[in-house]
Amino acid sequence: MIFTDKIFFIQENRWFMKYKTVTEVAEIWGVSATWVTILCSTGRISGAVKKNGRWRIPENAQKPQGSRRQPTKRCTARxxxxxxxxxxxxxxxxxxxxxxxxxxxxxxxxxxxxxxxxxxxxxxxxxxxxxxxxxxxxxxxxxxxxxxxxxxxxxxxxxxxxxxxxxxxxxxxxxxxxxxxxxxxxxxxxxxxxxxxxxxxxxxxxxxxxxxxxxxxxxxxxxxxxxxxxxxxxxxxxxxxxxxxxxxxxxxxxxxxxxxxxxxxxxxxxxxxMGDAWSILEDNVSDSYNIPEEQELMINAWDELRRETRIGVIGFPLWISCFGVGIDNTDDLKISLGYESMPDWKKNFVNRNREFYLSHRAFIDNWMERYDMKNRIKLFQKFEWNCGTDVTDIHNTIIQVRQSGIRVKRPTYYPSLVAIVNTPIVWDRIKERFRYITPREAANLQNFHARFKFAGTDKEIYRQLGNSVxxxxxxxxxxxxxxxxxxxxxxxxxx
CATH class of the missing domain: 3.40.50.150 (Vaccinia Virus protein VP39)
Known part of the structure; x- marks a missing residue:
């Protein structure tokens, strides 16, 4: 037992290893892995070798001196x-x-x-x-x-x-x-x-x-x-x-x-x-940023489907048009969709949606009727869960309603602000409602200072920020x- 513990200790400290990885060296030297890779590729680390596409660095390698400028002070030149x-x-x-x-x-x-x-x-x-x-x-x-x-x-x-x-x-x-x-x-x-x-x-x-x-x-x-x-x-x-x-x-x-x-x-x-997305949010946001009731209903409807079918990770977008609701014969569905002329990736997409529907048909048929899903606009008939198993509660996610449907993402970062209006949606824990991020919160994402003023409607401001640097x-x-x-x-x- 003592011997085993000693071997584990040696392995943990890597005494027996001749080379270290880029990540390990970066941590020891207090620099980024990107910088260590640059030093390797430019020949500035003696003995560094590339094996299977990855750099290996001698464990006794020394950090090159004078190869990197020291951080500069804030520029004061006029x-x-x-x-x-x-x-x-x-x-x-x-x-x-x-x-x-x-x-x-x-x-x-x-x-x-x-x-x-x-x-x-x-x-x-x-x-x-x-x-x-x-x-x-x-x-x-x-x-x-x-x-x-x-x-x-x-x-x-x-x-x-x-x-x-x-x-x-x-x-x-x-x-x-x-x-x-x-x-x-x-x-x-x-x-x-x-x-x-x-x-x-x-x-x-x-x-x-x-x-x-x-x-x-x-x-x-x-x-x-x-x-x-x-x-x-x-x-x-x-x-x-x-x-x-x-x-x-x-x-x-x-x-x-x-x-x-x-x-x-x-x-x-x-x-x-995870969770950094919340750092730009404001407190006491006006109710005017609450999303429309139908939009919130559709978000909650799809979340109900996700939870009740216990599907966990959805590795593909769900499209009602590919479920084949009310169609008993899968071949009939494929004919109606033009399956034979589809590329392979889309055929796979149709097959997975159909399989999902057939596995949960009783629930989905009832769900479709309760929420009148057949009569909703097309973007409400599509859903993407891009959180894997990292997030289980939709209230802890970032949502966008796009032409490709309702898209749900991890709260690590927001999708790119764009000039067209496609404003991210978050759950406001104070209001207990889904709402759009505000123009000020969008400005925080672009690092505009807190005193910055905007002219125009919210729609114009979102567009201005989406076009900005x-x-x-x-x-x-x-x-x-x-x-x-x-x-x-x-x-x-x-x-």
Missing amino acids: FTFIDLFAGIGGFHQAMRYLGGKCIMAAEINEACVETYALNFKTKEDEIRRDVNDIAPSSIESFDVLCAGFPCQPFSKAGKQKGFKDKTRGNLFYKILDIIDGHSEIKFIILENVRNLADKSENWDIICKELMQRNFYITEAPIILSPSDFGIPQIRERVYILGIRKSIRNEKILTNGYIHIEDLAIDRYFKKCK NVRILKILGESLFSLAQEDWDGEENG
Whole structure:
């Protein structure tokens, strides 16, 4: 027994192991696993080997010295910036926090202009509208160009024409015109949807054009989500950073690109945990945010079905149209659905729904009649439980009512806020009702400061926030980018 305990002790301390995993080394060194992987892949950990796709690191390996910059202090340099495609001011908040002064903003959406002017002591008529109408020479000197340029040419929600889009796609070239007219620009910070990085031709165009203008830019698209930083929202976006070659710190930037490790943003990484979604909620929310009675009835109806059939994990969406209610012959159902022409994944989907119905037919038939499910709109006839067994009570989940049906998710993070109105639903324990998250709670997900004011209806505000950028991510990226410049850079000369 003593010998067994000793072996267990030795194994726990891994005295007998020659190599450690990336995760183990990261914990010992007090850094992220991502950073350790980068050190391995760039040959900076002696003896590290890759086996079966995973890095193995000698247990006596030493943390490389001087391979990582120390965390920087909050940037206090005074600089000027312009805010193109400004929205409601996400870039503005981040740059102002870092010591910046906005000398020009441009936004074409009138509702956004109203909100922007309300918060930044700017008259509405002082905000430029269409970027196409702005002559580069009409902009005074500035240090930083910020632009969340239109995403529709690259978004899954659009036709994904990219730079072939003759209207919105070409707005990137308007940004280039402004850069060409301002040789004093020191930094570029651009943001767009995740899909921009999916086609290499889009990224190649951006790289080529900016590098021809003497900028070091990010070697690859930087894809980040608020959830990477402990903010409970999944919202992947592409960030493109640039620094004027002549002002770069030559000890850090040496080969024409900004590498992800140069930015050292991994020190801010933090995983979201179950329950983090509740951190952005407010108390004493108005009853006006309660969901409609029919919507709440349908949520409760589907939850009743889930509980009474004791199905636990639903590994597929439930669609009433695939149940075959009232149809005794499964072949007849398949014919009515056009089963033979379906792809295999959809056939499997139909089969599982039919099997589920037949296994619980007596209950489901009664349930259908009690809730008049056949006469409900189609989105109420679909249900997805995406919580596995991690959650058993629907009141501890996040819900969305989408065209794909009622979708229930774990309370780890919210789905991406989008410009179309598709507001997440939570259970209010004080009111004992399901309600939408409020505009203020949506603003918390985008890290807009508590004093930020909104103009317009709730529908307009949700849309404004869905089109906006995450302020905290921009603060982190801006600070990291500025720290790559020579120590004596500042924007005083541009006033």
